[in-house]
Amino acid sequence: MVATIYEGIAPTSNESVADTLFDKVWKRHLVTAETADTPAILYIDTHLIHEVTSPQAFQMLRDKGIPLRRPDRTFATCDHSTPTTKPNEQGEYQFHGEQERHQVEQLQANCKEFDVPLYALGDKKQGIVHVIGPERGITQPGQTIVCGDSHTSTHGAFGALAFGIGTSEVGYTFATQCIPQRKSKSFGIEVSGNLNPGVTAKDIILTIIRQIGIGGATGHVIEYFGSTIRALSMDERMTICNMSIEAGARAGMIAPDDTTFDYLKDREFVPRGKDWDCAVKDWRQLYTEPGAIFDRKITIDASSIEPMITYGTNPQMGIKVGEKIPVNNEQQALDYMGLSEQQAMIGQPVDVVFIGSCTNSRISDLRDAAKVLKNRKVASSVRTLIVPGSHEIKQQAEQEGIADIFVEAGAEWREPGCSMCLGMNGDIIKEKQFCVSTSNRNFEGRQGKGGRTLLASPLTAAAAAVTGRITDPREFI
Amino acid sequence: MKPFQTFRSIFAVLGAKNIDTDQIIGSDHLKITDKSGLGKHLFSDWRYLADGTDNPEFVLNQPEFKQSRVLVVGDNFGCGSSREHAPWALLDFGIEVVISSSIADIFSNNSFKNGLLPIQVSEQEHQFLLQHSGSEITVDLEQQQIHCADKKFEFKVEAFARYCLLNGLEQLDFLIGQMDEIKKYEKRHFKELA
Numbered sequence: 226m227v228a229t230i231y232e233g234i235a236p237t238s239n240e241s242v243a244d245t246l247f248d249k250v251w252k253r254h255l256v257t258a259e260t261a262d263t264p265a266i267l268y269i270d271t272h273l274i275h276e277v278t279s280p281q282a283f284q285m286l287r288d289k290g291i292p293l294r295r296p297d298r299t300f301a302t303c304d305h306s307t308p309t310t311k312p313n314e315q316g317e318y319q320f321h322g323e324q325e326r327h328q329v330e331q332l333q334a335n336c337k338e339f340d341v342p343l344y345a346l347g348d349k350k351q352g353i354v355h356v357i358g359p360e361r362g363i364t365q366p367g368q369t370i371v372c373g374d375s376h377t378s379t380h381g382a383f384g385a386l387a388f389g390i391g392t393s394e395v396g397y398t399f400a401t402q403c404i405p406q407r408k409s410k411s412f413g414i415e416v417s418g419n420l421n422p423g424v425t426a427k428d429i430i431l432t433i434i435r436q437i438g439i440g441g442a443t444g445h446v447i448e449y450f451g452s453t454i455r456a457l458s459m460d461e462r463m464t465i466c467n468m469s470i471e472a473g474a475r476a477g478m479i480a481p482d483d484t485t486f487d488y489l490k491d492r493e494f495v496p497r498g499k500d501w502d503c504a505v506k507d508w509r510q511l512y513t514e515p516g517a518i519f520d521r522k523i524t525i526d527a528s529s530i531e532p533m534i535t536y537g538t539n540p541q542m543g544i545k546v547g548e549k550i551p552v553n554n555e556q557q558a559l560d561y562m563g564l565s566e567q568q569a570m571i572g573q574p575v576d577v578v579f580i581g582s583c584t585n586s587r588i589s590d591l592r593d594a595a596k597v598l599k600n601r602k603v604a605s606s607v608r609t610l611i612v613p614g615s616h617e618i619k620q621q622a623e624q625e626g627i628a629d630i631f632v633e634a635g636a637e638w639r640e641p642g643c644s645m646c647l648g649m650n651g652d653i654i655k656e657k658q659f660c661v662s663t664s665n666r667n668f669e670g671r672q673g674k675g676g677r678t679l680l681a682s683p684l685t686a687a688a689a690a691v692t693g694r695i696t697d698p699r700e701f702i
Numbered sequence: 703m704k705p706f707q708t709f710r711s712i713f714a715v716l717g718a719k720n721i722d723t724d725q726i727i728g729s730d731h732l733k734i735t736d737k738s739g740l741g742k743h744l745f746s747d748w749r750y751l752a753d754g755t756d757n758p759e760f761v762l763n764q765p766e767f768k769q770s771r772v773l774v775v776g777d778n779f780g781c782g783s784s785r786e787h788a789p790w791a792l793l794d795f796g797i798e799v800v801i802s803s804s805i806a807d808i809f810s811n812n813s814f815k816n817g818l819l820p821i822q823v824s825e826q827e828h829q830f831l832l833q834h835s836g837s838e839i840t841v842d843l844e845q846q847q848i849h850c851a852d853k854k855f856e857f858k859v860e861a862f863a864r865y866c867l868l869n870g871l872e873q874l875d876f877l878i879g880q881m882d883e884i885k886k887y888e889k890r891h892f893k894e895l896a
Contacts, residue, residue: 278785
């Protein structure tokens with residue numbers, strides 16, 4: 226057991242006298258409080274949009290004949306359907322198909338019509354929506370942030386209340402800058418102690434999801450805290466909050482601290498000078514008060530965490546890389562994966578390695594992969610695709626010489642985008658291929674029909690690229 | 703949206719746990735810019751064989767279930783992606799109610815907005831329904847009751863979502879009606895508007 230579960234220690238967080246971080250951000254954004262008959266109306270500070278879940282919401286505005294209320298609080302990028310290959314000499318992008326091209330062009334047209342700022346394909350600031358929000362300083366502590374994308378939970382790493390919404394609520398936010406919302410319960414996850422070498426933020430969150438299950442946080446907003454979390458960089462905190470949804474959580478949050486402020490200072494959209502000082506003073510109030518009670522709480526000993534790998538068809542089905550697949554598993558998942566109970570994952574041959582996605586495509590993830598790939602070659606049997614989260618990260622990796630390490634190792638170094646995380650842009654794996662992926666979901670067919678996804682950290686993925694099989698990354702560091 | 707009225711239908715069972723939104727509607731079908739025609743892609747990886755023909759073993763391909771308006775599904779249905787294409791696909795296929803012991807948050811939210819009713823029942827009731835595939839069921843949202851065989855199950859739906867469904871109202875109209883409150887909030891909240 227890596228955790229102790231305390232349940233039912235308090236009826237609801239609403240009755241706690243001291244506020245949690247979530248309580249504080251929630252209260253700040255109440256236009257009207259909830260009643261028995263109506264949900265709260267929650268004001269949204271920042272609305273991020275992309276090409277896949279927004280077109281029908283723009284149409285709602287046209288159908289109703291109303292304007293987009295706060296284009297100044299709306300930011301668009303394209304990432305899901307975009308090619309990760311370079312444009313040709315004429316600067317033309319090679320889309321996977323006409324539908325993908327149309328979706329991206331439709332976003333451009335919609336943003337123009339409704340005056341929404343867009344980081345278009347080819348823009349030096351374009352990238353995955355959950356990468357560029359923080360990178361540009363659009364994401365700030367204490368904000369409410371929504372996006373038609375479940376991995377919006379990423380932004381909670383800054384002490385924002387950030388969650389995924391569907392297209393209807395994208396339309397509501399366009400029209401009113403608000404959504405109707407019932408308050409979720411709170412779930413405190415404390416991670417304490419030192420991480421062992423070779424253990425990363427990805428391994429922390431895969432351990433948590435294994436423990437609480439993929440529906441384990443449904444109806445809850447998670448707050449991650451404890452000495453291990455405090456010691457993490459912003460990139461690492463984002464990896465953890467990103468996958469909160471994989472445990473069913475509405476959102477994941479981490480209280481902002483000096484690490485947060487150091488990351489944000491001087492980024493494009495953050496306040497400057499005196500305004501910055503005022504903002505930081507305010508942001509320092511965003512923490513869970515001593516005595517605040519979570520509806521549910523678990524504690525995890527960081528020293529017990531090891532590099533993780535999944536073997537099944539949801540993120541809960543993970544094990545320490547050196548363990549065997551447990552018995553009494555769901556047979557349908559193992560049949561799909563072509564794996565069996567009691568089988569060791571170490572040594573399992575792999576066909577594809579994907580390093581990227583809103584979970585693990587930031588500069589520190591790429592540095593991790595480069596540590597393993599430096600002066601080594603990827604196995605000839607393995608296709609290795611490395612996709613940075615944004616143009617800014619791509620440029621930084623090229624300046625640091627990381628991109629050269631990847632290319633010399635024999636990996637494909639691509640243009641930014643969601644890419645093989647969900648394969649909407651044509652970056653897919655083939656039927657029955659095993660792909661070690663740093664993304665967030667190993668659902669059936671997620672990376673291509675019949676494809677078999679094994680979720681892991683960038684270190685573990687890079688190790689598999691070198692050996693052509695699942696390998697303990699600690700052999701390489 | 704049309705008001706949700708009590709109806710009776712046979713129900714189909716898709717008992718696997720954790721059916722995620724990628725299974726309900728794969729990412730290949732998210733490339734449209736409207737909402738139409740998604741029903742034919744519902745559960746497509748399970749519903750069709752490699753040659754594109756119907757998989758006769760898949761429940762919704764069986765003649766007696768083609769008219770089912772209710773789907774009883776395994777625990778934690780609709781987990782994963784926030785794609786509203788999932789309820790759009792179910793509705794376009796003809797499913798108006800999904801029943802499970804637990805349903806993922808975003809999927810539930812999205813369903814209500816489109817007139818698809820997600821119903822959560824107890825573990826015990828869920829087990830009963832899972833074992834009675836093909837039975838007739840009456841779904842009464844007004845009374846928040848399900849009738850199946852000689853059983854009557856009570857369920858709870860969030861009050862506002864229920865009100866909107868029963869009256870065929872869009873939640874957006876309620877929000878638009880609160881515009882004065884929203885503007886007042888903005889004045890309080892943002893210095894630049896003070």
